[in-house]
Amino acid sequence: MSGRIAVLASGIGSNAEALADACEDGLINGSLCVVASNRPGAPVLARAAARGLPTLALDHRAYPDRAAFDTALNEALLPFEPDLIVLAGFMRILTPTFITPWRGRLVNIHPSLLPLYPGLDTHARALAAGDREAGATVHFVIEALDAGPAILQARVPIRAGDDPGTLAARVQREEHRIYPLAVQACLSGRVRLAGDRAELDETVLPASGAEEAALAR
Numbered sequence: 244m245s246g247r248i249a250v251l252a253s254g255i256g257s258n259a260e261a262l263a264d265a266c267e268d269g270l271i272n273g274s275l276c277v278v279a280s281n282r283p284g285a286p287v288l289a290r291a292a293a294r295g296l297p298t299l300a301l302d303h304r305a306y307p308d309r310a311a312f313d314t315a316l317n318e319a320l321l322p323f324e325p326d327l328i329v330l331a332g333f334m335r336i337l338t339p340t341f342i343t344p345w346r347g348r349l350v351n352i353h354p355s356l357l358p359l360y361p362g363l364d365t366h367a368r369a370l371a372a373g374d375r376e377a378g379a380t381v382h383f384v385i386e387a388l389d390a391g392p393a394i395l396q397a398r399v400p401i402r403a404g405d406d407p408g409t410l411a412a413r414v415q416r417e418e419h420r421i422y423p424l425a426v427q428a429c430l431s432g433r434v435r436l437a438g439d440r441a442e443l444d445e446t447v448l449p450a451s452g453a454e455e456a457a458l459a460r
């Protein structure tokens with residue numbers, strides 16, 4: 244069965260684009276049923292519209308608090324009947340009002356090797372710490388920020404002379420590769436959230452997520 248994917252994004256939308264490409268190429272057995280943003284002017288919305296995808300803009304500044312925004316977001320997404328909600332550079336903290344009903348069907352990509360560097364400025368922090376590698380993590384979203392169990396990680400080397408921009412670009416190339424793999428594994432039911440742990444084929448995954456080769460099978 245073909246899966247319905249709702250993408251939530253706040254910015255440029257290169258990951259949304261990679262997911263749309265993966266659907267068109269058959270790497271994901273599904274389609275983007277909506278691309279939604281909390282920023283009405285976000286480039287991701289124009290990029291999605293240019294591809295003929297349904298879009299939804301819900302300006303978080305119009306709501307008195309996070310819970311009110313989260314309730315409105317949930318209600319706006321329901322008519323699109325998503326099987327999976329995919330955060331792709333969605334820079335708005337979600338509360339349990341949104342997370343709890345979508346638990347197990349809500350994933351995020353974070354630009355670090357979680358549990359390292361939750362939150363913002365991940366690349367600058369990795370460089371300041373003198374790390375030799377960086378990366379990205381696809382994980383289930385649970386109520387604690389950037390703390391949900393990992394599904395898949397990609398690692399990249401940190402090179403002499405890197406700045407946050409060069410490192411971000413290297414990490415993003417990997418994001419565009421691993422996010423479709425992880426999304427397809429969720430849609431197919433091979434990867435699931437069981438309690439607070441991620442499972443692949445009913446086996447609990449380690450903290451670093453699945454081996455990429457196991458997901459690509």
Ligand code: GAR
Binds near residue numbers: 252254255331379
């Ligand atoms: C991505 O690199 C993603 O990992 C990051 O935002 C970028 C969005 O790029 N997400 C976070 O920082 C979430 N905390 P994009 O708009 O080009 O997909």
